[in-house]
Amino acid sequence: MHKTFYILFLSTFFLAAKAQNTDTVKQQRFNFHFQQTVVTQTHPGFSAKYSGDNSLSPNHETASSLTATLFGGARLWKGAQAYFNTEMSGGSGFSQTLGVAGFPNGETFRVGAAEPKIYIARAYLTQRFSWGTEQDTLSDDNNQLAGLQSRRYFSITAGKFGMADFFDTNAFSHDPRTQFLNWSLMSNPAWDYPANTRGYVFGIYTDYHQPSWDLRFALTMVTNTANGSVWDGKIGKANAQTLEFEKRYTFAGNKQGSFRILTFNNNAKMGDYRLAIAQNPTAPDVVSTRDYGRNKLGFGINADQFMTRDFGVFAKASYNDGRYETWAFTEIDRSISFGGVLAGTSWKRAKDEIGLAFVGNGLSGPHRDYLAAGGYGFIIGDGALNYSPEMIAELYYKLNAYKNSFWLTPDYQFILHPAYNIDRGPVNVFSIRAHVEF
Template identity: 70%
Template sequence: MKRIFTLAAFLLLLTPAVIAQTTDTTTTKRFSLHFQQTVITQYKPSFNALYSGQNSLSPISETQSSITSTLYGAARLWPGATAVFNPELSGGSGLSKTEGIAGFPNGETFRVNSVAPAIYIARLYLNQTFQWGKEKDTLADDVNQIAGLRSKRYLSLTVGKFGMADFFDDNSFSHDPRSQFMNWSLMDNGAWDYPANTRGYVMGLVSELGQPTWTLRFAFTMSVTQANSSTWDARIGKANTQTLEFEKRYVLSGQPGTVRLMTFLNNGKMGRYREALQLDPAAPVVDTTQRYGRHKYGFGINAEQYLTKDLGIFAKLSWNDGHTQTWYFTEIDRSVSLGGELKGTSWGRKDDVLALAFVGNGLSHDHRDYLAAGGYGFIIGDGRLNYSPEMIAELYYKINAYQKKLWLSPDYQFILHPAYNTDRGPVHVLGIRAHVEF
């Protein structure tokens, strides 16, 4: 595994001397400026629960709201170089303080102590792209993207602060909780414990080698000092992550499709579930077993396919070893999801979208034994566990309310066995999302 990552890093970070930087003389735009604001309100009625622990979803009825506002700024500095700066505001809370469900229903919430709106830097990075060849793609003016031409053959290097989802595990139908499915399990491959601080961003380097029908990406990023924290670990040689993804684009029966294969390796001062059980079988605490030299590794498969110009489907499968504690994202060690979306052309609403997805999440044996003995993670833990996979279905309808700038999305999620516990639930979550972008 380490040799694979080392080879990938060498191939992607080595800039060939023969690559000639091309300048797009047909474009005079130097800047890109966009804005988004997303407000999500979710309600769950009461549900049956035989018991609850410190990280359980509250069994009483509850309503919570979240808000995020982001200003996306990008500027050309010199040929091939772009600087990106995104200040962001977020506030509010998820249901039950964003605890009690591994596949949490609101992807716009963070596990922070305060619900008051806070402003922070989401992204601040520099991208340098080297290009060669005559085939060109036309890039539209978009979020963190300046309109212009780019060769279909390129090597780009990005360094700074960003979100891993900006570059990895993309999907046309299931990736962005601001405009697509809201559930955490559908934002990315659920078992990918992707590197991030509490608010979902990371410091590091991404390299990308692009070709007309495929792309290879590699990232080396920092780690935080504790699970779900915002303090970066200065011991980069011992606390770091590597992520490698190969993307293949194709056309099937005249319709585009994409398959992405990803693998990752996280290194740091993490604890191990089995060791925590051995130290204290009656009340294990995984944090007491933390030390450097621990690893978490896994893979993800992500596929999408248009069947017609209005109908598309997707499927994802992911797995991690599940021995070391969850450090960044959420407590999922195995996940499978599938779904699709249908544009409203056939009922006279061509910009509306109807979408449905199903998810199954699971835990490793070490992880489930730890929770069953009364252990807690940073997002789930009922004090004990009658294990069964967490099953989720999500249905939403996205309405173009005003000139593709204001979107309203009623949403329903059904969650069976929340936090993998057959003694609790099922849970019904009703939501409404308002999203503004321009």
């Protein structure tokens, strides 16, 4: 009952807020937005020679997730903006969100409980220092105030946010609420980006912005355990640095494109895969080897390109050294993906779109040997491993069901070698996503 009341209250409040913000203004002083996404997925039974504690169940499963977010923004003094988001999430993924490195529902979290919870998702302040006369016009959007913005500025952001808010974006493959659902198609999956269990982090983010390029850097906290919710206070030993360069351009006259190069270095009290095997060859436990002084290095490449006004393509590749345990995102040490999205203009449904993508995920040698010896991570572990890259294909059709505010998206995913195991699968995942925003 309290969930229904909460959602109805928010809907009424934000419809009223939207009505108060429909006037065109040069510099919007405040805004309010709301989104709700419900995803229901099912997979039939599949073949599995064996299963472990972290395996995807080979039996038929159905699972649902729900998120609802309130977005609030305010313009303070010159160049300063503040944003505050509250969020509710509930439900779970298949098998308690275990058993697939590229998990099929990007709206699920590894929280251990399906009951809906309300929490603060974002609370941050941005100060922008601008120069030059060239300006862009920004629209009213989630965590974005409408108005004019200089095309040259330096900004500093501090507080709680999601790394994916600012880094590794992509026009066609980034948001599981409106685009592809799979974890591997959100952010570059070998980027073990710093976050708590629900995907948010405390830190400082800077952006040097020019008309055709950006240079971004973030220094953030990390949690004190893998997939944890408690922040490690020993910031000198436990922290993450992320650096990204983005270049924007036009192709063949007017076709927009961009590419990004990201590097990262995560420091945390991580476990060592090789040491865990050496200590216990038949039942290694990476948790028992955790210590400070461990770091994870890696990079990601990310590009998107409009080929026509209605059709765009993307490609991504990422890598981390994979010596130490996965800390925040998912157990992927190498990944490559590509795909395309087509708007429905040619069949007179311009706001609809169809997307198709392919993913190949892999593990480092130490990570692979650890799982083969019977070890467990926080996402995968079948008790044994007959290794092969995890291969995923995803196809969706997003239907604009009501005035650019309500979308229905049937989705199909084919997962070959779930958790990198030839002895399990393949898995067919059928989904339906309902998304509303205003």
